[in-house]
Amino acid sequence: MNILILNGSPSGKNSITLYTMLYIEKFFPDHTYTTIHVGQQIRSIEKDFTKSAQALAAADLIVFCYPVYTFLVPSQLHRFIELIKEHGVELQGKFATQISTSKHFYDMTAHQFIEDNCRDLGLRYIRGLSADMDDLTKASGQKEALDFWRFVEWNMALDQPDEDLTEQAGSAGRIALVTDAAEGSKLSEMIEAFRAASAQKVDVVNIREFPFQGGCLGCFRCAADGTCIYKDGFSSFLRDNIQTADAIVYAYTVKDHSMGSRFKMYDDRQFCNGHRTVTMGKPVAYLVEGDLSEEPNLMTLMRARSEVGGNFLAGIADTDEKIGSVAKTLEYAIENAYQPPKDFYGVGGLKVFRDLIYQMQGLMREDHRFYKKHGFYDFPQKKKGRIAAMYLVGAMMNSPKIMKKIGGKMTEGMVMPYQKVLKDAEKKRNQK
Numbered sequence: 497m498n499i500l501i502l503n504g505s506p507s508g509k510n511s512i513t514l515y516t517m518l519y520i521e522k523f524f525p526d527h528t529y530t531t532i533h534v535g536q537q538i539r540s541i542e543k544d545f546t547k548s549a550q551a552l553a554a555a556d557l558i559v560f561c562y563p564v565y566t567f568l569v570p571s572q573l574h575r576f577i578e579l580i581k582e583h584g585v586e587l588q589g590k591f592a593t594q595i596s597t598s599k600h601f602y603d604m605t606a607h608q609f610i611e612d613n614c615r616d617l618g619l620r621y622i623r624g625l626s627a628d629m630d631d632l633t634k635a636s637g638q639k640e641a642l643d644f645w646r647f648v649e650w651n652m653a654l655d656q657p658d659e660d661l662t663e664q665a666g667s668a669g670r671i672a673l674v675t676d677a678a679e680g681s682k683l684s685e686m687i688e689a690f691r692a693a694s695a696q697k698v699d700v701v702n703i704r705e706f707p708f709q710g711g712c713l714g715c716f717r718c719a720a721d722g723t724c725i726y727k728d729g730f731s732s733f734l735r736d737n738i739q740t741a742d743a744i745v746y747a748y749t750v751k752d753h754s755m756g757s758r759f760k761m762y763d764d765r766q767f768c769n770g771h772r773t774v775t776m777g778k779p780v781a782y783l784v785e786g787d788l789s790e791e792p793n794l795m796t797l798m799r800a801r802s803e804v805g806g807n808f809l810a811g812i813a814d815t816d817e818k819i820g821s822v823a824k825t826l827e828y829a830i831e832n833a834y835q836p837p838k839d840f841y842g843v844g845g846l847k848v849f850r851d852l853i854y855q856m857q858g859l860m861r862e863d864h865r866f867y868k869k870h871g872f873y874d875f876p877q878k879k880k881g882r883i884a885a886m887y888l889v890g891a892m893m894n895s896p897k898i899m900k901k902i903g904g905k906m907t908e909g910m911v912m913p914y915q916k917v918l919k920d921a922e923k924k925r926n927q928k
């Protein structure tokens with residue numbers, strides 16, 4: 497396969513992000529990888545786009561590889577996208593994905609920007625990897641990079657015209673499908689189509705039928721002793737029937753720009769779990785009856801909920817055509833325990849809760865225990881070595897003499913730990 501990497505970092509070969517791609521290349525050597533250093537060479541590319549156009553035309557998969565810059569991508573990569581459009585390069589039907597590094601500050605707007613532009617260009621977009629800039633130096637980040645690549649290759653194989661999504665062999669695992677669908681409705685048909693396309697056992701839980709005594713009253717009784725003031729059995733129903741599933745699918749009809757008040761009641765009553773992300777690691781998906789192109793807030797809500805909960809969002813099917821691929825992706829996520837890193841919604845959201853629960857630990861005892869157990873309290877930052885190193889770098893940068901000497905070599909120093917990761921990976925591979 498021909499893979500074209502668009503390296504959007506102005507650091508060029510010393511891009512931290514590019515190292516994630518280089519790491520992947522070490523483990524998947526059977527492809528042809530070509531890189532255009534868009535971030536460094538945009539001026540010459542602007543003058544002559546011929547080579548870039550040829551490389552784009554030859555690619556089976558285009559990887560947008562960039563650092564997040566102020567909510568979006570570096571201007572140089574933005575300009576490159578403009579040039580693709582200005583030159584009318586035909587990319588229809590090719591695959592595309594993205595890899596970014598950042599501190600997760602508004603990484604999801606950058607990813608959405610790339611996804612939206614891929615759609616403009618007729619590219620078949622595969623959800624990308626948003627890594628923290630330190631991730632590749634850790635075993636967990638290295639695993640996430642390789643898992644991501646397997647997911648990309650799986651998607652490309654899945655998207656072959658002869659792939660029959662309706663034939664299912666049956667697979668381990670159970671999906672809890674939570675819905676408020678009325679009998680005979682269009683949504684019920686979507687649910688049946690999903691069941692037919694799913695390899696897993698699908699248990700439908702219709703919240704229309706659940707004898708709720710009412711919506712959450714905000715009494716905080718559950719925060720104190722873990723029990724709900726209502727005696728309608730919802731908490732144990734939720735814990736025994738829904739949270740025990742391997743994946744959760746929500747099926748609803750868009751009502752008043754939301755999932756409707758019945759679903760809202762279901763959501764609010766989940767406060768019996770406090771702020772504990774009890775289904776962390778389990779994938780989720782949505783079946784939606786309604787026009788989501790008119791519902792940007794609802795889209796944000798579904799994405800943010802999954803990110804904060806630590807659930808991989810396997811897909812949102814708002815048309816019959818999408819149901820099969822959502823079912824397949826969910827199956828892949830269950831079987832491979834696919835769990836990409838969180839984006840700003842998840843990282844930022846959890847920091848807000850982290851501060852809240854820490855202050856309220858006397859009352860929210862269960863939450864506090866959970867947050868301690870799962871290492872959510874990542875403060876105070878006890879990284880003394882790193883802080884000291886940054887003081888040293890800061891002091892050096894204050895000296896015009898030293899700056900003159902190391903001026904252009906800053907990025908070289910920054911990628912040294914990543915170079916070591918690559919060398920170690922090579923060693924490991926040669927030992928096999």
Ligand SMILES: Cc1cc2nc3c(=O)[nH]c(=O)nc-3n(C[C@H](O)[C@H](O)[C@H](O)COP(=O)(O)O)c2cc1C
Pocket residue numbers: 505506507510511512513514562563564565566567568597598599600601602603628629
């Ligand atoms: C101009 C500029 C803007 C940045 N904006 C963001 C941002 O909005 N969000 C974020 O999390 N990181 C931001 N960063 C940090 C970079 O995304 C991060 O350092 C990245 O890992 C650098 O990757 P590279 O070595 O591939 O260029 C910014 C850095 C620069 C220089």
